[in-house]
Amino acid sequence: MSRGQKWTNRPDIRSTSKVGEATPTRRQALSALAAAAVVTLLGCARFPSGNGLDRMVSDLDAALAKAPDDAAPGLIAISHQIQSQARALITSQEGFSTEFDRLSEDPNVSDDTLLRLVATYENERRTKRDNLLDLQDQLHASVSKDLWPDVQEILARKARLISMKSSLRQG
């Protein structure tokens, strides 16, 4: 199945969602959802440490667990998949960087070896990225259409925050 088919054939589970008024609890859940979406969008953004991701995922799970609707189990399942994929992306990126640097400074290592290392990493990265994009679609399908603008607003705010925190200028 092609990537496009996978995305377009995703079942729409919005009909089972009972997302309603933006109560504080709901707002909290939406914020957490948006944070997850940001991770999905940013994909490989480098986080200053694993703790930031751990904290975000923990907050996400806590918020989703409180969600008073039938969609909560589905949302939590998505969040766990996002957590797994995001962590795998970060881990593989760190591993690749270390290995790339190590081999680069060894004059006995051929350019072909480096190119193969890059190619292997790139294939894995694209797969994980596409998985995250697929999860974003699932996330979108899990919240009501009316509330998506709210999610988008929070998403944009979170994106700026995460982008700032993941900036190399932070050291």
Added chain:
Amino acid sequence: MPVLATITVASLLFGGSYEKASLLSPASLQPKLRDILDDASPQLQATAIALVDHLEKSVADYNESVVSVLGDYAASAMRTYRSPATMAPGFARLDALRESVFSEVIQVRRQLLKLLGPDKWRALFDG
């Protein structure tokens, strides 16, 4: 982690590149390079500076493409949701560009290793 590897790898990854783009200005490595090559011959200095300049511009071009593709998506997605599948052509372009930039990164880093020697090479790239 060596600076250029950090910049390159991080900036080559999708997302999070809006803030990182400014790190890829041609000046980011050049001052360090000039310090390292202070006692080197003018010819070696010129060659090394040209290599780093070329590399940084390639990475900066890639980053601009990332900002363009993701920026277009973000702008339209704020109005109405767009499936990431609509970004497939943009991602394909970026993936191809990444491949090209990575090849340049490898070539230039190896050229600099030969030109500078391991000690100065590490001094240049070590953060």
